[in-house]
Amino acid sequence: MVTKRTSVRAGSQESATASIRYEDDSVRSVEFEQLRRGSFDGSVPWRQVRSAKGHKHHPGEYASATTRGLVVYESRLELAxxxxxxxxxxxxxxxxxxxRLRARVGGRWRLHVPDFLLVLGDGNVRVVNVKPADRLLDPEIAEALAWPGDLVEGHGWQYEIWSGADPVLLANVRFLAAYRRAGVVPDEDIAQAWEVVQDGDPLTVAERRLAAGRPVEDVxxxxxxxVWSGRxxxxxxxxxxxxxxxxxxA
Known part of the structure; x- marks a missing residue:
C-alpha cells in the first residue's frame, strides 16, 4: 500500500531529534542528522510494556537468538x-x-515512537513500524506513519511499514523458532547432522540416515x-x- 508522505520541514530553527532512554533511566536527545547506530548502545525501550487482564494487544517479551536477550513487543503482529x-x-x-522522534511536520511538532530498529550486517539500519493493513486505510494513521519514513529515509536508513506476511511462512518460522536458542540442541548433535545431511535430501531421508536405527525423533x-541457523x-x-x-x- 502506498501512503501519502507529509514532508518533514527542513531548515527549521529546531531540527528533528531522537530521544533515547538508557539503562540508568537517563534520556539523551540527539539531533536526527547526528544519529548513529552507536547512539543506541546501552539503550532500553522508550516505554515499559505491561500486560493486563483483558488487554487486546497481548504484549510480552521474546527471547531473541539474535540479541541473546529479551525483546519487548506490544501485539501478536509485532511478535510475528x-x-x-x-x-x-x-x-x-x-x-x-x-x-522517540520529534519533528516539525505540516507546521506543528509531532512525536512518534517506532516499533523496531533492525541493525543489518552490511551496516545499514532499518526502522520498522507494525500496523494491521486495515488500519492503514485510516488517512490519519497513514499520515502518522508516513512522516517518520521521510525522516528516516532522508537520513540514509531504510524504513518499513509491515502489516503481515504469508501465513505458511510465519507458521514455518514459528515452528523452527523452537530450535533457535543455543544449548537447546547439543552442539555435537548439530555438528554430526551437518556432516551427514546431503544437499537435496528430503527431510525424512536425512533423518533416517542420521538416526542410524534410532528413533528419528531423536535426531x-x-x-x-x-535450518533455523541458515546452514x-x-x-x-x-x-x-x-x-x-x-x-x-554454500
Whole structure:
C-alpha cells in the first residue's frame, strides 16, 4: 500500500531529534542528522510494556537468538515481525521502541515512537513500524506513519511499514523458532547432522540416515536447528514436512 508522505520541514530553527532512554533511566536527545547506530548502545525501550487482564494487544517479551536477550513487543503482529527478524541472517541487532522522534511536520511538532530498529550486517539500519493493513486505510494513521519514513529515509536508513506476511511462512518460522536458542540442541548433535545431511535430501531421508536405527525423533531437532541457523534451507512457502528438500548453504 502506498501512503501519502507529509514532508518533514527542513531548515527549521529546531531540527528533528531522537530521544533515547538508557539503562540508568537517563534520556539523551540527539539531533536526527547526528544519529548513529552507536547512539543506541546501552539503550532500553522508550516505554515499559505491561500486560493486563483483558488487554487486546497481548504484549510480552521474546527471547531473541539474535540479541541473546529479551525483546519487548506490544501485539501478536509485532511478535510475528520479531520472529522474522530473528530468523533473518541479515539482521544482527534488534531494538524495540528504540527512541522517540520529534519533528516539525505540516507546521506543528509531532512525536512518534517506532516499533523496531533492525541493525543489518552490511551496516545499514532499518526502522520498522507494525500496523494491521486495515488500519492503514485510516488517512490519519497513514499520515502518522508516513512522516517518520521521510525522516528516516532522508537520513540514509531504510524504513518499513509491515502489516503481515504469508501465513505458511510465519507458521514455518514459528515452528523452527523452537530450535533457535543455543544449548537447546547439543552442539555435537548439530555438528554430526551437518556432516551427514546431503544437499537435496528430503527431510525424512536425512533423518533416517542420521538416526542410524534410532528413533528419528531423536535426531530431528539437530536438523531443524541447522535450518533455523541458515546452514540448511527448505522451501518455506509450503508447510515443512518429511518431503521438504534440504539444501546446504554454500
Amino acid at each position: 515481525r520479531l520472529l522474522l527478524a530473528d530468523f533473518d541472517p541479515q539482521v544482527v541487532g534488534i531494538l524495540a521502541q528504540p527512541c 530431528r531437532p539437530a536438523v531443524l536447528a541447522l 540448511l534451507s527448505v522451501d518455506l512457502s509450503r508447510p515443512i514436512d518429511g518431503d521438504s528438500v534440504l539444501r546446504r548453504a
